[in-house]
Amino acid sequence: MNKKLILVTNDDGITAPGIRALVTEMQLLGEVVVVAPDSPQSGQGHAITLTEPIRLKKVDIFKGIEAYECTGTPVDCVKLAKNVILKDRTIDLCVSGINHGSNASINIIYSGTMSAAMEASIEGINSIGYSLLDFSYNADFSAAASYARRIAHEVLRNGMPESNLLNVNIPAVPMNEIKGIKVCRQAEGNWNETFQEGKDPRGQKYYWLTGEFDHKEHEEDTDLYALEHNYVSIVPSAHDLTNYKAIPELGKFEKL
Amino acid sequence: MNKKLILVTNDDGITAPGIRALVTEMQLLGEVVVVAPDSPQSGQGHAITLTEPIRLKKVDIFKGIEAYECTGTPVDCVKLAKNVILKDRTIDLCVSGINHGSNASINIIYSGTMSAAMEASIEGINSIGYSLLDFSYNADFSAAASYARRIAHEVLRNGMPESNLLNVNIPAVPMNEIKGIKVCRQAEGNWNETFQEGKDPRGQKYYWLTGEFDHKEHEEDTDLYALEHNYVSIVPSAHDLTNYKAIPELGKFEKL
DSSP: OOOOEEEEEOSSOTTOHHHHHHHHHHTTTSEEEEEEESSOOTTOTTOOOOSSOBOEEEEOOSTTOEEEEESSOHHHHHHHIIIIITTTSOOOEEEEEEEESOOOTTHHHHOHHHHHHHHHHHTTOOEEEEEESOOOTTOOOHHHHHHHHHHHHHHHHHOOTTOSEEEEEEOSSOGGGOOEEEEOBOOOEEEEEEEEEEEOTTSOEEEEEEEEEEEOOOOTTBHHHHHHTTEEEEEEBOSOOBOGGGTGGGGGGGGO | OOOOEEEEEOSSOTTOHHHHHHHHHHTTTSEEEEEEESSOOTTOTTOOOOSSOBOEEEEOOSTTOEEEEESSOHHHHHHHIIIIITTTSOOOEEEEEEEESOOOTTHHHHOHHHHHHHHHHHTTOOEEEEEESOOOTTOOOHHHHHHHHHHHHHHHHHOOTTOSEEEEEEOSSOGGGOOEEEEOBOOOEEEEEEEEEEEOTTSOEEEEEEEEEEEOOOOTTBHHHHHHTTEEEEEEBOSOOBOGGGTGGGGGGGGO
């Protein structure tokens, strides 16, 4: 049997502990190729690099694994992997992460981790983004890594019906406190932003984004609820943003 | 009656002809405040600036209109407008564009124009992104501007039922060839990318993204179909990316 080909990427950069944990697990499931940003790219969303060239460098930082660092965004990494590095091969699975910090609820929209996974899904590749609810560099990825492997293994074996993109978040608790997995929907939520205002060394005013996440709802079928109750959340996600229920309601706009 | 407050932004930058056309129309409908990037930001998707400060500069380039250029992304512009510039006021409508080039189909995902509009919608503000299917600087925005005004006027007067985000695309034909407006769904499509490979002046290899859009479907209820038949397309759009139909199918993942 041919080994499955697994593309690994992230948005925290190729040296982040989260991607290292993911690479280690994915090696148990198939042939791994890593293409990841050469610097942190959190909050890059679905950005792509149009107005300048990007560079790719083969690096030897994961023992025995083909790996490249890229100057572009997470989405650029996936595009380069598919169209240049793995041009003549079939990618069986793309995994992104393990992100340092939550991508539950509305965070999927801002997340480079999830946008990389979504890009692969747009190209028809089964894709999973993983995020651990712990921002710290020294976070304990062991439980997250174990769930990442189990979920990827299932997808490689049996696919994912009706979907090709999963947003997986893992609570920041030890393995024995995780109660299991819940398949859920994206909770409604948003960031209440404030901007830190200051003056730079040349006296120019600046604004620096900060803010607090606002849980808008805590319904039992949401990812935020699952995570708050120590479940791993899986939200099957899509790139069709159409709000179908609004289509009939907007009929009068056709008369404008 | 109080004048309606309309926030105008874009992703092509504050000096682009498309935003000027939009400002001119919106002045007819209410009080306009412009907060837009100081440089082109196409393809920025939903990127936000986390790792560095951003700057804001008041500029006098639209006669009699309060306007600011910002060093951040389109989404940053909306966040700054809501949380700093217009902090104590209620924004009645956010309009983004008029983009130079299509944001139909999957392009909504990559688009800074649509991401800015989506950001406002996440904050509960009715939002509309407008795009003209012509990339050129000297594009004729007259028909697009007229439709932009009519649609914004309707939203200001009567809201938009079941939705707070519209993706409006306008075919690049003269006004008298436009057949009307169609409310539709986002067509399935993707970009077939190639990378232009070259060497920079220092002999280092680079990759530069290029590609062709692939219409995956041409069903009558899609935005691509409407545009190909010279209709203005309106797709009500959402920030809930949950793929609901996959949730029951993925139940077995809860047993992993």
